[in-house]
Amino acid sequence: MTTARRSDATRAAILEAARERFASDGYDRATIRSIARDAGIDPSMVMRYYGNKEGLFAAASEIELDLPELGGLPARHIGAVLVTHFLERWERDDVLTGLLRVGVTNEAGAERMRAVFAQQLGPVTRGVCPDPAEAPRRAALVASQILGMALTRYVLRLPPVAEMAPEEIVAWLGPTVQRYLTAEAP
Amino acid sequence: MTTARRSDATRAAILEAARERFASDGYDRATIRSIARDAGIDPSMVMRYYGNKEGLFAAASEIELDLPELGGLPARHIGAVLVTHFLERWERDDVLTGLLRVGVTNEAGAERMRAVFAQQLGPVTRGVCPDPAEAPRRAALVASQILGMALTRYVLRLPPVAEMAPEEIVAWLGPTVQRYLTAEAP
DNA sequence: ACTGTAGGCCAACGGGCGTTGACATCCCAT
DNA sequence: ATGGGATGTCAACGCCCGTTGGCCTACAGT
Structure with a gap:
């Protein structure tokens, strides 16, 4: 396993803020600046960790539907x-x-x-x-x-x-x- | 009836361009400038005739579903x-x-x-x-x-x-x- | 203890946005 | 024919955006 980085907390804060902003505002109005503000860090950190806005969205929209197996039930x-x-x-x-x-x-x-x-x-x-x-x-x-x-x-x-x-x-x-x-x- | 204004053609062109842009781009990316460009006029005309972007959207989203009467059929x-x-x-x-x-x-x-x-x-x-x-x-x-x-x-x-x-x-x-x-x- | 590097902040850039007000032009009623 | 309102253009404003690069700071490996 890779050792934990010191920045993991920041990365997670960014991701959480991004998910909330994308959810409530949509892509265009969810600005990197507002996400950074929510996460309590500088907008440039978002760029450092996720490249650009598209990369951030890609990371923030990983989805698991966790669908149940349907085979075993009536x-x-x-x-x-x-x-x-x-x-x-x-x-x-x-x-x-x-x-x-x-x-x-x-x-x-x-x-x-x-x-x-x-x-x-x-x-x-x-x-x-x-x-x-x-x-x-x-x-x-x-x-x-x-x-x-x-x-x-x-x-x-x-x-x-x-x-x-x-x-x-x-x-x-x-x-x-x-x-x-x-x-x-x- | 009110007499036709000389600007009616322009108003209609703006409205048509606005409908297309709102439909294909959504509210934020449908910019007044792009709508004006499509309509072949200056952005300030949009403001003159529709007040602001919200007013333009309100005018462009008048909808008639034209639903049929259901009473008379099986x-x-x-x-x-x-x-x-x-x-x-x-x-x-x-x-x-x-x-x-x-x-x-x-x-x-x-x-x-x-x-x-x-x-x-x-x-x-x-x-x-x-x-x-x-x-x-x-x-x-x-x-x-x-x-x-x-x-x-x-x-x-x-x-x-x-x-x-x-x-x-x-x-x-x-x-x-x-x-x-x-x-x-x- | 020293140093290299990862983590973080700050200031600035170029650009597009909505919106405004001054100015040019046209057409119609008089 | 001419004055005036309707029609339209142009340039600019202030703002916020995504993105960049330089500069501190603090910790980890030696």
Whole structure:
């Protein structure tokens, strides 16, 4: 293992401040100067450790969806399980909201978002849908509903969605996701 | 009626350029200077006619969803009709994509988006769901799926979604919207 | 104890931004 | 024909941005 550097605390502070700023302000308004101010250091340190603003964003938007294995549970529950998991995942930290905000106006952010869903959601769906060749399409349909919920609830804050209880959301969206994954093609 | 002003052409050119820039670049990167350049006039004209950048955005984001009346058609078709309408509406011009882009990073854009869906989608749903008191919540669920589709297809361009034929999308999302509107509460 | 280096700050750069006010030009009503 | 408001250009303002390079400082290896 590499020995701990003295600067590790600073690096971490920068990253944390960056995640918060990207999440709340989007790419353009999250300035290096404001991130540095939040982290209590000089803007030039950000450049030293992350090269430039794009490098900082790349480091700040590492995402792990931590999706559960769907193979071992009753087929009729996977919709609810997935929706529940995404809701919890979204509320655990701001990184996903940040990625969503950035992906909308920044091509690098959009690319990261595509990669996350292709590499992490795609494989999980492969085992549960009727024809494995259709897995990417079904995963994308699931993404459209999950991201739509995240967008209206956490970003746009459309009142009825923002105020619904998690269980209600699961009850409504679960069957949708379930159908996108397991129903015969319409 | 008020007589036509000589400047109407310029005003229209500014508005068109603004819509395109807001749609493709989002609020921050759509600069007044670039909009003026597209419109072939001086940036100060934008200020003269629209006051400031916020005023320009407000003028450029007037939206008409043109939703059809749902009362007169078979209840089991309203999901497909709605999804079809939204797809066509989204492809007709860039304004909706622009509003989506701006709503994600700009509070004024988010507010406009909330208003559009509350005032235009809300009333249409009131007539078709079991309990009128629940109409806002059901409209919001519909919005979550419709906006999720728009986000993944037109903004993030998630490949499987971006490449699906409109009929396929209608076949998959129609039943979802149908259920959100007409099913008994789960 | 000495020294090299990693960690950190400061001041400045070039550039783009939104916005403003002074000035030129055109066209229409008189 | 001419005066005046509408239309448009130009140059500049103050501001904040990302980024750079020089300069202290303090610690770790010898």
